[in-house]
Amino acid sequence: FLSLRYYKLHPKYIFSRIDEIKKTFRLRILLCHVDVTDNVKVIEEVTKIAFVNDWTLICCWSFREAGRYLETFQSYEHKPADIIKERIEAKQEAKFSDVLGVIRSVNKTDVITLGSTFESISKIMQASKSQLEACPGLGPIKIQRIHDAFHKPFLNA
Structure with a gap:
């Protein structure tokens, strides 16, 4: 999970998290909360980071939306493809x-x-x-x- 507001204050944070996880999982999702008004450039930066590191980026504009994504992922976690x-x-x-x-x-x-x-x-x-x-x-x-x-x-x- 990454808040864009937090990313703007601490841009190196995402790199440390990506390094911790590396290739541990086949599916790596970066759930990004868009909580800044001028978000185009920041989303572009985060998209590049996700793409280069082979992560799936999902942007959400509210905590409720982020929560729904997490609930959905959790419900499908142990289900077959x-x-x-x-x-x-x-x-x-x-x-x-x-x-x-x-x-x-x-x-x-x-x-x-x-x-x-x-x-x-x-x-x-x-x-x-x-x-x-x-x-x-x-x-x-x-x-x-x-x-x-x-x-x-x-x-x-």
């Missing part, structure tokens, strides 16, 4: 659904099949018809529509 991973996978599935769902006759099951087969929208866009045929549940009409969506112009000239 799977909690965060699941959310990312759900977001990726939503992205697949947003892109592929607009193609006529492509349903949610097809989106899941395409996502698990190709792993990225980019790979689906580059897939040939024969690669799309390898996906279970996709018939010739859906394959043609998916292929056309990524390989034909939007408007006929």
Whole structure:
């Protein structure tokens, strides 16, 4: 934790704290309380210090906000990374659904099949018809529509 007001009075303090911790932890967070009015230059200095020393800088503008960050970090301290991973996978599935769902006759099951087969929208866009045929549940009409969506112009000239 670092108060910018304290940092302005004792700029070497942060370096002594960084040296004490060094590389003891994989995740090193500098929680910074912005309690000075002219803060742009000071935040810039602290950002450089955090970046050079491979620390994550989180700025907060009140003690209440700093407390919420600490509570959140403490609640996740002993939890596995799977909690965060699941959310990312759900977001990726939503992205697949947003892109592929607009193609006529492509349903949610097809989106899941395409996502698990190709792993990225980019790979689906580059897939040939024969690669799309390898996906279970996709018939010739859906394959043609998916292929056309990524390989034909939007408007006929």
